[in-house]
Amino acid sequence: MERPLLVYTTFPDADAALAVGEALVRLRLAACVNVLPGMRSVYAWKGAVERADEVVVLIKSRETLAEPLATALKARHPYETPIILYLPVTGADPDTAAWIAEETGGAV
Numbered sequence: 001m002e003r004p005l006l007v008y009t010t011f012p013d014a015d016a017a018l019a020v021g022e023a024l025v026r027l028r029l030a031a032c033v034n035v036l037p038g039m040r041s042v043y044a045w046k047g048a049v050e051r052a053d054e055v056v057v058l059i060k061s062r063e064t065l066a067e068p069l070a071t072a073l074k075a076r077h078p079y080e081t082p083i084i085l086y087l088p089v090t091g092a093d094p095d096t097a098a099w100i101a102e103e104t105g106g107a108v
Contacts, residue, residue, distance in 0.1 A: 001107065004100045005066060006087040007059040010041065012078060017057050020076045024059065029069045031103035034058040062106050063088070 007030075011017035014037045021033030036056040043050055061069055070084050092100075101107060 001094075001097055001101060002062050002064060004089040004092050004097050005061045005063045006089060007061060007066070007069060007073075008085040008087055009057045009059070009073065009077075009083055010039070010054045010079075011035075011057055012052070012054060014055050016078050017055050020073065021057065021059070023076055024069065024072060025103075027072060028103065028105045029065050029072055030059045030061045031100040032060040034060075060100055062100060062104050064106075065104060 011020070014035050017035040021030070021035060024030040024033060034057065039054045039056050041052050041054050059069065066086055073084060074082060
């Protein structure tokens, strides 16, 4: 069975994150999108140090969907350069892995 993949990204607010998350799930690029509000960020951007309120988003998908998922995420994301980090999963409960595969059109 193909290994699951977690994708980390951030959004400016929960509404935008939920809208994009729903699109990714409907496209079967993600089995689930978790939106975690309340993050405060300090980051370097175009030569300046910035601060912002953001939400963390964790996307549950499969390794072979990394590229189409990133393409769909970038097309819908409100940031000029969204953060997209792939967090490889070294192990998963078999039922969880099967659910992710089933919901994203992969082989179970």
